Amino acid sequence: MSKYFIGIDLGGTNTKIGIVSDKGEIIDKGTIITWDFPIPHLFKEELKRVIKDISQKNKIEISSIGGIGIGAPNVNMYTCSIESPPNLPWKDGINLKEGLEDIALVSATNDANAAAIGEKLFGCAKSLTDFIVVTLGTGIGGGIFCDSKLFSGKYGFAGEIGHIVVEQGGRSCNCGRKGCIEKYCSAGGIVKTALELIEKNNSPGSKAGMLAGECQPEGIKSISTNLKNYNPNTLTAKIIAEAAYKGDSVAIETFDITAKYLASFSNDLLNIFSLEAIIFTGGVSQSGEILFKHLEKYFKEEMLDIYKNKNIKLLRSSLEQQDAAIVGAASLVM
Amino acid sequence: MSKYFIGIDLGGTNTKIGIVSDKGEIIDKGTIITWDFPIPHLFKEELKRVIKDISQKNKIEISSIGGIGIGAPNVNMYTCSIESPPNLPWKDGINLKEGLEDIALVSATNDANAAAIGEKLFGCAKSLTDFIVVTLGTGIGGGIFCDSKLFSGKYGFAGEIGHIVVEQGGRSCNCGRKGCIEKYCSAGGIVKTALELIEKNNSPGSKAGMLAGECQPEGIKSISTNLKNYNPNTLTAKIIAEAAYKGDSVAIETFDITAKYLASFSNDLLNIFSLEAIIFTGGVSQSGEILFKHLEKYFKEEMLDIYKNKNIKLLRSSLEQQDAAIVGAASLVM
Numbered sequence: 001m002s003k004y005f006i007g008i009d010l011g012g013t014n015t016k017i018g019i020v021s022d023k024g025e026i027i028d029k030g031t032i033i034t035w036d037f038p039i040p041h042l043f044k045e046e047l048k049r050v051i052k053d054i055s056q057k058n059k060i061e062i063s064s065i066g067g068i069g070i071g072a073p074n075v076n077m078y079t080c081s082i083e084s085p086p087n088l089p090w091k092d093g094i095n096l097k098e099g100l101e102d103i104a105l106v107s108a109t110n111d112a113n114a115a116a117i118g119e120k121l122f123g124c125a126k127s128l129t130d131f132i133v134v135t136l137g138t139g140i141g142g143g144i145f146c147d148s149k150l151f152s153g154k155y156g157f158a159g160e161i162g163h164i165v166v167e168q169g170g171r172s173c174n175c176g177r178k179g180c181i182e183k184y185c186s187a188g189g190i191v192k193t194a195l196e197l198i199e200k201n202n203s204p205g206s207k208a209g210m211l212a213g214e215c216q217p218e219g220i221k222s223i224s225t226n227l228k229n230y231n232p233n234t235l236t237a238k239i240i241a242e243a244a245y246k247g248d249s250v251a252i253e254t255f256d257i258t259a260k261y262l263a264s265f266s267n268d269l270l271n272i273f274s275l276e277a278i279i280f281t282g283g284v285s286q287s288g289e290i291l292f293k294h295l296e297k298y299f300k301e302e303m304l305d306i307y308k309n310k311n312i313k314l315l316r317s318s319l320e321q322q323d324a325a326i327v328g329a330a331s332l333v334m
Numbered sequence: 335m336s337k338y339f340i341g342i343d344l345g346g347t348n349t350k351i352g353i354v355s356d357k358g359e360i361i362d363k364g365t366i367i368t369w370d371f372p373i374p375h376l377f378k379e380e381l382k383r384v385i386k387d388i389s390q391k392n393k394i395e396i397s398s399i400g401g402i403g404i405g406a407p408n409v410n411m412y413t414c415s416i417e418s419p420p421n422l423p424w425k426d427g428i429n430l431k432e433g434l435e436d437i438a439l440v441s442a443t444n445d446a447n448a449a450a451i452g453e454k455l456f457g458c459a460k461s462l463t464d465f466i467v468v469t470l471g472t473g474i475g476g477g478i479f480c481d482s483k484l485f486s487g488k489y490g491f492a493g494e495i496g497h498i499v500v501e502q503g504g505r506s507c508n509c510g511r512k513g514c515i516e517k518y519c520s521a522g523g524i525v526k527t528a529l530e531l532i533e534k535n536n537s538p539g540s541k542a543g544m545l546a547g548e549c550q551p552e553g554i555k556s557i558s559t560n561l562k563n564y565n566p567n568t569l570t571a572k573i574i575a576e577a578a579y580k581g582d583s584v585a586i587e588t589f590d591i592t593a594k595y596l597a598s599f600s601n602d603l604l605n606i607f608s609l610e611a612i613i614f615t616g617g618v619s620q621s622g623e624i625l626f627k628h629l630e631k632y633f634k635e636e637m638l639d640i641y642k643n644k645n646i647k648l649l650r651s652s653l654e655q656q657d658a659a660i661v662g663a664a665s666l667v668m
């Protein structure tokens with residue numbers, strides 16, 4: 001039996017490739033900037049190059065690799081192809097099996113499902129039976145475990161929780177709806193919130209900004225922000241988080257708004273599923289206390305009475321470098 | 335084996351009691367106005383009186399009744415008791431087993447679960463494996479079937495979908511949250527919408543009403559309504575529906591707003607569960623085309639592309655008099 005497997009976490013910004021042991025440990029990994037390879041063929045060539053590179057570096061024979069598991073948004077698990085993906089560069093889709101099969105058996109699932117499998121097998125969900133892993137990255141997705149089984153629904157698309165509306169008539173989403181949680185709490189959503197706050201602060205009395213009045217914390221009066229010095233096109237959620245830790249008031253308010261939406265959304269999920277925990281993973285979940293301290297507070301404030309003595313948990317991925325999706329993807333072929 | 339069972343649908347307005355055959359047919363039924371009996375003991379005496387009454391009328395011996403199944407909001411299925419129910423008269427709770435057990439075996443479940451079981455066994459969900467029954471009454475609840483099994487979650491409270499927020503910072507709900515779907519699309523929510531529209535129309539230019547601007551259809555200019563002649567305390571969703579069919583503009587707008595919220599909510603459920611159908615039951619679902627025509631339209635407009643060729647259905651309970659909850663409750667003891 002093979003001891004090593006490849007796990008690929010294909011994301012809207014980065015694609016992470018890891019060699020994973022049969023114990024769920026990541027031996028080594030590499031990263032590709034997804035949008036640097038807008039031609040499917042060249043993207044797959046680059047994947048192969050990275051796989052060979054990290055294998056060689058760790059003295060692992062390519063022929064000894066037991067399989068390649070891929071977690072990717074909107075992937076069809078039967079064909080391993082992604083058709084018209086909203087957050088990815090390949091307009092005409094991409095088939096991930098063709099080409100990569102030269103190396104080893106290929107299997108794929110939704111990126112959030114991969115993360116959920118990773119958390120269940122090797123992460124902080126080991127002892128949990130009912131939980132949701134929420135991926136907070138370029139987009140937002142959900143991997144749902146009910147009674148220790150991955151839940152995929154009648155058509156296999158369950159967990160498209162990024163497209164739950166949290167703000168009626170709010171920001172337009174690629175999916176066609178308005179006000180989806182993805183437009184508020186993904187990396188891009190956070191940037192949008194900050195830019196709206198800057199614009200609003202720049203034009204007092206104007207009606208700029210689409211944020212509902214109720215979502216803005218009171219008492220923030222001093223408008224001192226360095227964020228407006230950034231190019232709106234290069235501003236990131238990470239930069240905003242760093243600014244918040246340095247006391248930037250717009251950045252702090254941005255994360256307060258983000259935490260409120262995420263807390264409301266988390267209570268929606270709790271009330272629907274009656275679950276034990278929600279586990280956050282992905283880039284945005286690495287923002288730390290600036291997000292989670294307020295998230296916990298708002299989550300408890302809004303919680304139904306029936307759950308108040310149940311110790312419902314909001315967790316952050318316990319897997320090193322938040323690589324649940326890599327480990328979960330690899331476990332598809334273990 | 336018994337041929338007859340009692341099914342009780344305990345609701346925030348009416349409590350319906352039916353004798354149900356082993357084929358799921360309601361032989362006869364009676365109704366109690368729930369709030370007429372604020373003392374638990376007297377409510378149970380009245381239940382017993384109705385059970386005896388309809389049994390006698392149909393020449394069914396009490397001793398031949400196989401059991402009493404109860405569907406009720408917030409009921410603990412293990413103890414058959416309801417503790418501090420938000421929409422019911424018994425502040426200190428009620429135990430439904432004590433007293434009724436004199437007649438026959440008693441079993442209870444959440445009212446929405448009872449309705450879902452009824453639809454699955456005898457109604458329009460017979461051939462479905464993945465669906466949600468949404469009860470639209472005094473409150474809003476959900477009975478969820480996944481892969482042909484009732485889904486109850488880790489703590490048994492799954493399906494509290496009335497407490498999903500559809501309007502951030504919106505109307506205050508008994509549950510402690512703001513903007514729950516229950517405050518917009520339940521019977522009381524519909525009345526509230528109509529009253530807000532009347533108030534808004536009475537005071538042009540005022541900021542009365544908490545409805546988001548985006549939710550109001552454009553082009554309604556003539557403000558001719560008979561609804562303002564009603565006492566706000568006695569106005570009901572049924573009266574508003576009747577007014578809408580007669581062309582009352584405020585009533586029509588009220589149902590348009592209701593349909594928009596319900597469509598958005600239905601797409602949330604679809605995106606989370608990847609289901610085949612949503613089945614509506616309860617008093618509000620009897621509003622007919624004034625609600626469902628627009629609901630269908632808005633639902634399709636907002637639907638994710640992946641579902642557009644899947645014929646996802648919005649159904650109305652096919653059980654006579656929308657009595658899925660009675661039949662479902664009875665089936666608990668069959």
